[in-house]
Amino acid sequence: xNRALAIAVNTFRETIRDxxxxxxxxxxxxxIVGSLWLASISLGQEGRMMKDFGxxxxxxxxxxxxxxxxxNLVHKEVEKRxxxxxxxxxVGRTQFIFAxxxxxxxxxxxxxxxxGLFLFFADWAVSKAPSAMILAATALIYLELLVxxxxxxxxxxxxxxxxxxxxxxxxxxxxxxxxxxxSLTSLGHSPVLKGLSWVVYVLIPNLNAVDVKPAVVGxxxxxxxxxxxxxxxxxxxxxxxxxxxSWLFSRKEF
Amino acid sequence: MRRVVLALxxxxxxxxxxxxxxxxxxxxxxDPRVFVPSPHFYEKLSPSYRxxxxxxxxxxxxxxxxxxxxxxxxxxxxxAMLDLxxxxxxxxxxxxxxxxxALADAGQPQTAYDLLERGYRANPRNWRLPYQLGxxxxxxxKGKEKALTAARxxxxxxxxxxxxxxxxxxxxxxxxxxxxxxxxxxxxGPIYTEGDKFARQKxxxxxxxxxxxxxxxxxxxxxxxYQTMPKDAFQELLAELFKxxxx
Numbered sequence: 001x002n003r004a005l006a007i008a009v010n011t012f013r014e015t016i017r018d019x020x021x022x023x024x025x026x027x028x029x030x031x032i033v034g035s036l037w038l039a040s041i042s043l044g045q046e047g048r049m050m051k052d053f054g055x056x057x058x059x060x061x062x063x064x065x066x067x068x069x070x071x072n073l074v075h076k077e078v079e080k081r082x083x084x085x086x087x088x089x090x091v092g093r094t095q096f097i098f099a100x101x102x103x104x105x106x107x108x109x110x111x112x113x114x115x116g117l118f119l120f121f122a123d124w125a126v127s128k129a130p131s132a133m134i135l136a137a138t139a140l141i142y143l144e145l146l147v148x149x150x151x152x153x154x155x156x157x158x159x160x161x162x163x164x165x166x167x168x169x170x171x172x173x174x175x176x177x178x179x180x181x182x183s184l185t186s187l188g189h190s191p192v193l194k195g196l197s198w199v200v201y202v203l204i205p206n207l208n209a210v211d212v213k214p215a216v217v218g219x220x221x222x223x224x225x226x227x228x229x230x231x232x233x234x235x236x237x238x239x240x241x242x243x244x245x246s247w248l249f250s251r252k253e254f
Numbered sequence: 255m256r257r258v259v260l261a262l263x264x265x266x267x268x269x270x271x272x273x274x275x276x277x278x279x280x281x282x283x284x285d286p287r288v289f290v291p292s293p294h295f296y297e298k299l300s301p302s303y304r305x306x307x308x309x310x311x312x313x314x315x316x317x318x319x320x321x322x323x324x325x326x327x328x329x330x331x332x333x334a335m336l337d338l339x340x341x342x343x344x345x346x347x348x349x350x351x352x353x354x355x356a357l358a359d360a361g362q363p364q365t366a367y368d369l370l371e372r373g374y375r376a377n378p379r380n381w382r383l384p385y386q387l388g389x390x391x392x393x394x395x396k397g398k399e400k401a402l403t404a405a406r407x408x409x410x411x412x413x414x415x416x417x418x419x420x421x422x423x424x425x426x427x428x429x430x431x432x433x434x435x436x437x438x439x440x441x442x443g444p445i446y447t448e449g450d451k452f453a454r455q456k457x458x459x460x461x462x463x464x465x466x467x468x469x470x471x472x473x474x475x476x477x478x479x480y481q482t483m484p485k486d487a488f489q490e491l492l493a494e495l496f497k498x499x500x501x
Contacts, residue, residue, distance in 0.1 A: 094260065183279060202275045209278065229274060236270035243264045 011103020101205030150241035175207030286328035293341035308343035330361035402432035443482035
């Protein structure tokens with residue numbers, strides 16, 4: 001356990017040293033310029049615009065960090081041959097994959113917390129009222145991105161880092177279209193195609209089961225029981241991906 | 255032991271993932287009012303993907319039609335969708351033809367007619383468009399005018415390549431229904447000349463109903479046919495039409 005923790009902490013330090021936190025600064029600058037611009041064109045709705053577009057920006061910036069760092073996570077260890085040093089110690093492949101994931105999850109938590117808090121305070125300054133829903137929405141974005149990280153790690157064990165990054169982004173986009181995949185299951189009469197549609201629907205991570213943005217901008221309250229069920233689903237999906245990545249990784253010879 | 259635990263964790267995760275997905279409610283029938291951008295929007299946005307966008311919308315129309323015709327029977331957005339597809343891909347014939355019954359189902363036969371006319375202007379060598387126009391004019395028009403309008407379209411379709419053999423007969427029959435007896439008689443001439451045994455038999459039957467019964471009047475009525483047929487075929491037809499008068 002201590003060994004896994006050591007790998008996780010090391011991964012966290014390594015990614016932080018890669019100036020990943022610079023993303024927060026870019027995000028902050030973008031939000032400041034964006035809010036000045038939105039104030040001039042939104043006819044008094046700058047608070048709403050800032051919340052809505054701010055969360056979209058959190059999601060996209062987070063995605064960039066998640067995918068590009070996750071794709072290199074395992075590759076780097078293999079390329080620099082540090083993996084030999086690690087596996088000369090009593091560390092299992094599953095432990096290694098989970099620890100790397102935890103390290104990146106901690107980095108991603110810092111990045112998203114930074115962006116979420118900045119958005120929270122910037123919105124407070126603009127709207128003159130705090131909106132805790134921004135933080136809740138950021139937490140849900142974080143869970144979504146953890147799934148993307150896990151999927152990208154699976155992909156990175158099978159292919160190159162660049163291809164894994166591209167495929168990771170593709171999976172994120174496909175996950176946003178999960179509902180459309182569900183409607184495919186009711187089209188046509190062929191049982192084979194229907195079966196295949198179900199397989200695709202279950203395999204693609206469902207990243208759009210809940211949208212809390214309407215609640216953030218004050219429209220409808222989210223269904224918290226669905227949010228809880230979806231969170232459980234995301235965690236289960238991420239764990240499954242990591243177990244699969246571990247199995248793939250265990251078949252590699254070093 | 256460790257492997258067993260991992261397998262159990264994996265099984266629990268699979269159950270959670272599949273359980274969550276299969277309990278998602280099926281997508282409810284969508285709102286019949288769908289936002290359909292103007293064709294100019296796509297023409298400006300992506301000229302090189304014009305036909306691909308049209309094809310995507312065509313797939314959308316088929317699903318939209320199937321979803322609503324079996325449900326609330328509201329097809330509010332069909333006209334705008336068909337307009338978009340045909341504007342982006344004017345040579346794509348199927349949406350024009352589909353419009354005949356889809357827009358008629360949506361209670362807008364005139365829109366279907368206008369769209370088919372636009373299709374005919376863009377594809378003047380395709381017989382299916384004037385044929386469909388004639389069909390639509392006849393099924394949705396009123397009085398004798400509807401038969402004449404239909405006949406006009408069937409006549410156009412008769413002159414186009416690839417048209418089926420029945421097209422000139424249909425045109426001639428429509429002319430008769432519209433009260434254009436003389437025109438109808440003339441239409442049957444080429445049908446007899448070019449047609450097979452069945453077409454010739456139909457020609458004789460139809461001319462029997464169109465031509466007057468009196469010998470002199472009948473002789474006078476068939477004179478215009480002489481202009482439209484070769485001499486042999488004309489004489490053969492005359493023999494058929496006057497066989498009961500030779501006594």
